[in-house]
Amino acid sequence: MLLFIGTIPMGSFAQKNETVWFDGLARSYFARDVIGETLEQDTLSAKNASNGYNLVDLNTHINPIENIEIFAQLRIKNQFGSFFGSGTSIDVRQLTAKGTIKNKVRFSIGDIYLKQNRFTLFNYNEDLSSYENNMFKSYRDIIHYENFYTQNRWRLQGLQTDFSFEFDRFIRTLEVDFFITRPRGSTALSNTTYSSDLLLSGGTILSKLNKKLTLEGNYINLFELPSSGTTNISVNNPVYHSALTYLGNSKNANFKHTLQSGFSERNWLHSELPNGASDSTSNSTEGLFFEFENEYFKNDSTLKITLGYRYVDPNFRSAGAQSRRLNFLPENTNTIYPMYTNSSLTRPRSIFDLLTDETLYNQDISSNLMVFNPIYSNVLPYGDATPNRNGIYLKSQLSTKRKNLVSIINSGFFREVIGQGTAYRRNFILLKGAVKFNLHKIFSWEKQMSLSVSSENEITNRLGDSIESLSLNSHQINVFLSTEIARKLFLQFAFKQFYANGKEFLTQRDNYGNITNFVLTNFDQKDQLISAGISYMLRENVYANIQYNWWGMSFNDQAYPNYNYRRLLFILSVKL
């Protein structure tokens, strides 16, 4: 009675006959940082500091039988300046087995990269990264690679399987996906106490009802297994999601309308089994979301417009979609010059740190809302799944047929569903835009030359009395000029400035995510980053880049002294 049809494209596993084959990445990295000129003296820090390394991530693919692959990623790394074996490490970075059973059921065990949809399991891009230009690609590539960020997926460890059916009437397909992973294993907290295993499981059933209609249902649950540890408190956060998508078309364009909705629960189970009492739950919250999105895109790719409305409950909690990449916990200090001035102040984080410091980023699924910095992302700090938002958004991509000019606009107008600490609600305006002029196409030059400009603006306002009212404005500008001076060799210049002004309340939460306090914080700062360099691009993932960065931060009427630093960077990155 089973109706399997092998729709899984397995040709990819059978391109070549080698039992063992390799790919991977090799990278040489060197950075030298120097203290710039500042009014406030810093004679306690080293005037300059350098570090570097060479690494090879050797991806070993073993195909013992057809349609089965064992994959191990070995990292061989040696620090720059260490000779004769010191500063060398060899680690296993990933280990996975995957394949298909009888050409029908696909499975993966081990390190897997999972994504469902934007409200259940989704790894949103980090703050201020939307319109990055090529100048900083080498930095951004490292952050993404080192933190296993790929295609907005979370890297998890567990088991995943999927299979599909095809039908010729009533419905066209029925696609089933299931996974269970362990984001955190049980660990010893002391000699006698252990934390519980944290599991994340989920499933999807999707059906293409016909050529135009798709219906899907998703479920995901982040939960602790109380019996795997000795603590009697365990979190449970199931999320249910459904969506209906309609695809339409006209002669020159396609339409897509998506209606999706879902709800979440979250509570902490207090197990009283050792005491003989019945279990109880606490801090239970429930929330729903709703989104209606309409897309229009021309077949010649010159225009794409998305218009939508979204509502997300204040208590909607979805750990898989609301975990952030950037981790703003206070103990997460900057790697480059963490202290500055002769008073040994903790150096406030700048956009340069966000761009270059891979250790500021998070790879874990968090059961609570993570801390964010409102100047970098206040409108949608948790992406589209940000709770307590209600509003409309408009996105567009416009380009000429020859791609002489490419532009992107992303805007949104949101409002809180309920006020935080007051009856007044925040209003948010999001205005982001980027335009790229391909000058070589405009002027018919043989060598490439392009100018890119982008602007990202977030405005937050709240009415009320002098205590309740707030206003925060943050703005980032990017300018990037790239010109090909010889074949594949580019001279590049970039300017990035970030400006934040106003006041906002930072929320403090307890271990169960309840708000415990609001801390009024005033902002009036300007970050700047100027960069010039050359890049030799063999292809997209094979390049050598030398650049010099001038970066710093200035504050008006604030306790922090301004600072300036410089950096020389060399990266040779080769995708094997």
Add this chain to the structure above:
Amino acid sequence: MNIIRCIFLALFTFQIHLFISQESTTTPSFSSNISNLKNPSSEITFSGFYRFLGYVRNQQETFPNNSGKTTAIVVGDFYREPMLLLKLNGKTKDNVSFGADLMINSIYKGPAIENNRSLTLDLGLNLRTSIVTNFGVFNFSSGGVSWYRQSRLTVWGNRSFNRMSIFERRPQTPLNNNPLNRYSNYYNDGLIDQGVRYGSRAFQGLFLNATKLPYNFSIKGVVGKSNFNRSFLETSDNFTGCFKIQNKLKENFTIAYNYLASSADVDSISNNKRKYFIHTLEAHRKWDKIKFHFEAGLGNYSGPEENLGYGEALIFNLKANKSAKIPFNLQLYRIAPEFVNVTGNFLNTSVLEVFPNVAGVGATIRTPFRSPMVGLGFPTNNRQGGSINTDFSIGRLKINGGIGIFAEIDTSYADVSYIHNVNGQTLSRIYLFGRSWGPYNFLNSTYRNSFEDVSISDTNNYGLANFKKFFNTIELQGKYNTTIFNHNFYIFSLTRLNSCQKKMHGLPQIGSNALISQLSQEIDISYSITKNAVLVLSYAIERIIGNEFTDIGDSPDANSSSLFFEWLGLERFNTYNNARNQRNRLLGIGLDYKIGANAILFLRHNQYRYYDPNFIENHLKGSETMLELKITF
């Protein structure tokens, strides 16, 4: 029940139509997991070797501070050499090469995990690529450790005349097709292949080699680090960079400009730097039978301890081929004390601080520093002089030798150091990379060698020697090949005589005229027993004699400094001293046996003695046995 029936009917209907259906969806089915395509790197190969070294040392006489342990049983090389070297070499579609050399060791000391988890890199990771343009060919490499060579005064590894005993093997020495080839090659060419590192220096960083540039130019250079002149903090600035611009004026005539700069922060906040830089000009000219090389330059050293200012250096080399009527090699040099460099083809004797003193960067490798008495072909700074060498054959007897005279340019430390020609490796194995060790703190161990520091009592008010030192050297090597019972037989004889004294002499001095004199005689024999087996024998003696201006021993009686005359009973010629009177000896036997293609077994056994009757506690005696199995792949 009705619901189940409906589902059943629906599924049944689907199934029927499934088989008659021709339509199929083309979009991939939903998967929460990532899909990946097979995209193998174009080429990855592995090569390397397995090298087992079993070692037993049995000490009959030990230094008095010996713990009581007289037998050492060791598996694996003492000097951080791989037991299994797995070299990974890859090349991408973009012509980018990458390589890593995995070093896998096991010390075979029981199954405990800590004894069996030694996996690391031998040298490091390297990325290389080559870009061919209309302007030239540009080779880039990044990483390290890479072996780099530029010019004798800037970056160059020690390469002398290859006069040495070949009884002991080096791990880098490749295997020959036939065990006898090692000895026949040495007989014919005087050169043993020591691997890529021989004659070069270890560097890390970014390397460029541009060839076929317009107007016959070529450029090579590196920006990075060597394992010398390092900061205590790894993150502090410490870099060594150099480049060479060369022009080929004619087919056999090239000129070049070389530059090298090295700088290291010596405090945590980067206020003080220790740095030196060098500019040199170089010329190579080749005629039919004569080769000429000349390099001259200026160097400058400054540091928090002292600013030496500018100093000059000059190396001149004129060599006539073996086919010339009179084959000769004339070498002249003058290197000022201010001309400091630790990566060139000369020993630094004026600034101690540039030697590495940071763990993990070869901190233990410190060459002889205090007025070293060295063989021919080993220049040092604060010294000038020349040598002439020749190489000729009389029938099957091949003779090469040389004589050299050298003098210090300025007075220096009240010390002299000398490298042991006999038992150097044996001593270094007793205390690896030890400094100032032994009962009198004379001994220093380096990589597969050892040297001794000798104090001089004739000093000025600053504690420096009260005179300039003069050095004389004679080296004479004879190589002979014949057959015995139709099997090849090789005998190699090497005589070396070095001395250091207060005055200039034409020949090396022995006895009280010299502060230190060193005479060594080494004889190696190889005999091909079968096609796959070679018997090797070695006998070596070394005499070190000091005069009254050097360290005085603790023996109450003076001892003969001329054993030969003492043995003959010619008291008239016999002399006695209380200073160094070392008598070192090595007697060795070994077997090279080929057990298969690319697999050779080497067995070595030697009896050693290190003895000085004037320094009563300087007495070592014992044996070493080594079994080496090397298999290359």
